[in-house]
Amino acid sequence: MSRAEVEVTLVQDSFSAPILMAADAFKHSSASPNDGLVPAIANRQGQRRPRRTPRKSLIVVLPENHIVSPDLVAVRLPAEGDDEEIDVILAYAGQSTSIAALQRQVGDLRVLQAPAGTSTEDLRELAMMQAPGDIVTLLCGTPV
Amino acid sequence: MLSVVVSVRDAASTLAEVLAAICSSDLPRESYEVIVVDAASTDGSVAIAARYADTVVRLGGRESGPAYARNRGAELARGAVLAFVDGDVVVGRDTLPRMLRTLDERPDIDAVSASHADNSGAQNFVSQYWNLLLRFGEERHAARCAQFAPGCGAVRRNAFFSAGMYDEWRFATACLESVELGERLLGKGYGVLLSSELKVTHLKRWDLGSVFREVWFRSRLLARSLGYSRMSAAAPSDVVFTLSRTLTPAVALLAILMLAAAFVPTPDALAKGGVGLLVLFLTNMPVHRFYASARGLGFALMSAPLHAFVQIVAGVALCIGWILRDVFGDVSPDATTQAYSEVGHEIWPPVPRRL
Numbered sequence: 257m258s259r260a261e262v263e264v265t266l267v268q269d270s271f272s273a274p275i276l277m278a279a280d281a282f283k284h285s286s287a288s289p290n291d292g293l294v295p296a297i298a299n300r301q302g303q304r305r306p307r308r309t310p311r312k313s314l315i316v317v318l319p320e321n322h323i324v325s326p327d328l329v330a331v332r333l334p335a336e337g338d339d340e341e342i343d344v345i346l347a348y349a350g351q352s353t354s355i356a357a358l359q360r361q362v363g364d365l366r367v368l369q370a371p372a373g374t375s376t377e378d379l380r381e382l383a384m385m386q387a388p389g390d391i392v393t394l395l396c397g398t399p400v
Numbered sequence: 401m402l403s404v405v406v407s408v409r410d411a412a413s414t415l416a417e418v419l420a421a422i423c424s425s426d427l428p429r430e431s432y433e434v435i436v437v438d439a440a441s442t443d444g445s446v447a448i449a450a451r452y453a454d455t456v457v458r459l460g461g462r463e464s465g466p467a468y469a470r471n472r473g474a475e476l477a478r479g480a481v482l483a484f485v486d487g488d489v490v491v492g493r494d495t496l497p498r499m500l501r502t503l504d505e506r507p508d509i510d511a512v513s514a515s516h517a518d519n520s521g522a523q524n525f526v527s528q529y530w531n532l533l534l535r536f537g538e539e540r541h542a543a544r545c546a547q548f549a550p551g552c553g554a555v556r557r558n559a560f561f562s563a564g565m566y567d568e569w570r571f572a573t574a575c576l577e578s579v580e581l582g583e584r585l586l587g588k589g590y591g592v593l594l595s596s597e598l599k600v601t602h603l604k605r606w607d608l609g610s611v612f613r614e615v616w617f618r619s620r621l622l623a624r625s626l627g628y629s630r631m632s633a634a635a636p637s638d639v640v641f642t643l644s645r646t647l648t649p650a651v652a653l654l655a656i657l658m659l660a661a662a663f664v665p666t667p668d669a670l671a672k673g674g675v676g677l678l679v680l681f682l683t684n685m686p687v688h689r690f691y692a693s694a695r696g697l698g699f700a701l702m703s704a705p706l707h708a709f710v711q712i713v714a715g716v717a718l719c720i721g722w723i724l725r726d727v728f729g730d731v732s733p734d735a736t737t738q739a740y741s742e743v744g745h746e747i748w749p750p751v752p753r754r755l
Contacts, residue, residue: 310457310748315450377451384450390748391476392456 312340313389316358318348319376322397326354326361332393333362347383349374354397402432402500402554403479406453407469408487412443414521414603419452421490426497435476437469445487459749466550467566467577468752474565483554484578490521490601491552498598499554510590511560511582513553514598515539518694521603528695529703530606530614536690539596547594548582550574551602559590568752570625570731575617580626608706612713619714623721625730680708 314332316324334340344362346355350372359365368383380394404422408415415436422434436449437457449456457472470484481503483496495514502512515538520531538549548555563584571577582592606614658676681688681704688707692700732738733752740751 307748308746380450381447384447384456390458390460392450392458394450394454394456 309340310390311343311388313343313345313387313392315380315383315387315392315394316344316346316397317376317379317383317394318346318352318354318397319374319379320350320372321400322348323352323354323400324358324395324397326357329358329395330361332395343388345383345386347379349379401479402427402481402483402496403435403474403477404432404483404485404496405435405437405470405473405477406449406485406487407437407439407466407473408441408445408449409439409463409469410441410443410445411487412441412445412448414488415445415448416451417603418485418487418490419449421492422485422496423452424493425491425495426493427500432496433478435473437473439463439466439469461749463572464568464749464752465572465577466574467571468568471565471568471753472749474560477557480557481554482557482560483552484550485552485600486550486602488521488603489551490603492600495552495598495600496554502593502595503554503556506591506593508591509593511548511553511555511585512593512595512598513547513549513578514551514600515549515594515596516551517599517601519601520606521601522605524605524607525702526608526611526706527604527606528699529691529706530611531602532691532694533687533707535694536687538594539690540686541594543594545582545586545592545594548578548585548592549594550578552598552600553578555585556590559585559588563588563590564755565753567755569733569754571621572731572733572752573617575614576621576626583626611710615710615713616717619717620721620724621731623718624725677708680711684708684711 314329316329318324329344333342333344343366344358344364345366345368346352346358347368347370348355349370355367366386368379368386370379370382374382376396380396383394384392406415406418406422411418419434419436423429425432433454434452435455435457436453437459438446438449439459440461440463446456446458455476457469457476459469459472466486473484474482481500483499485491491514499512499514502509516531516535518532518535520527522528538547541547563581566577566581567584571580585592661675684704684707688700688704691703733741737751740747741754745751
């Protein structure tokens with residue numbers, strides 16, 4: 257699957273369970289697959305004002321049949337009471353069983369779904385386009 | 401753990417190959433991290449970096465040079481050894497492991513760097529000429545010297561930070577910043593090794609304009625900031641500048657001959673110029689011999705006029721550098737950057753740090 261063919265859905269919801277949309281749902285609507293990407297990109301462009309510290313993002317990449325331990329993610333997150341904020345993005349292909357656990361771990365989790373078969377590299381690249389951080393850490397899951 | 405810091409700016413054409421080569425190293429993947437620092441690229445380098453890297457740093461704003469970018473990567477690095485690889489340099493599968501082995505086996509060495517491979521990634525004549533010219537210096541003087549090669553080098557973390565990292569204040573462009581770091585490491589008593597056995601391929605395509613620009617900046621910076629005599633004492637001139645060892649006597653001899661020829665009562669200017677060029681050619685005989693052995697006599701003959709012209713550019717730039725140093729002093733960032741630095745303005749990306 258080429259990068260151009262990959263269709264993704266970005267679901268930004270802080271507290272409710274992520275809405276998983278089939279990628280081909282876009283084919284039956286007037287929306288472009290890239291419409292889902294717009295808010296995050298615009299968000300990044302809107303943050304061009306000077307900051308004192310770098311904004312950080314953590315991307316968790318889960319290709320098909322991969323899982324990630326919430327603890328592994330937790331060690332990358334700032335400790336309680338720490339002022340630092342990290343945007344966490346979960347990018348996965350097909351279906352993932354790790355979402356609920358991650359959702360509990362990370363309140364403000366962004367979820368990026370790509371069709372089954374999307375490669376790890378494509379997932380990383382797609383998630384990177386969504387990450388608003390100046391420093392972006394990419395974490396890959398382990399095979400089931 | 402090894403931290404590989406790759407600094408890039410608009411390197412989309414080469415970055416995938418560079419990062420794929422790093423990730424194909426004969427090292428367990430969990431034993432190293434790849435940090436790509438992107439200096440405001442506009443060509444999709446970030447997307448390519450995301451496919452391979454563990455951490456991607458996006459530096460917005462103005463271009464502050466590779467020294468600045470590498471320092472930002474080093475600040476995030478977790479490894480005990482830091483390797484710096486340029487965005488157009490392809491390492492071999494064994495390059496990084498052998499660097500680590502050298503640092504493991506030789507406690508007297510704190511920084512090791514690879515030299516240019518015999519063949520440049522670009523096959524055009526000028527790229528081959530420039531690649532071989534740099535290779536010439538590295539091959540003749542591969543050993544302990546103040547040369548922490550910019551293309552690919554590894555340094556112990558404590559040595560790097562103890563030496564003060566790269567000088568991002570004075571070196572805002574990609575030019576001799578690694579040589580300056582090597583000299584500082586040596587000055588603090590650390591061992592710096594330039595290995596002729598470790599070779600990396602540089603993919604950058606050079607043309608006449610870019611070679612002359614590089615020679616111009618190198619020579620000017622050498623004279624203005626680094627100090628010609630100081631660098632010659634710290635590292636063999638052939639390595640630091642490739643040309644400088646033969647340059648001074650060649651230009652001096654040429655000037656004397658031309659002056660003498662001016663008083664010869666013959667109108668034949670061609671003969672006078674011919675004598676001058678012959679002298680220049682003879683003083684560069686080691687370089688021409690190296691070209692002939694590496695690429696054949698034809699290549700050596702073709703490169704001779706280019707080499708002569710490069711030397712003329714270098715000579716003029718050295719003089720300009722000396723004048724600039726005497727009139728304006730060392731290079732420094734623009735007034736705004738200096739003002740921000742003076743008041744300790746906190747901002748991201750940070751203001752370049754003064755050593």
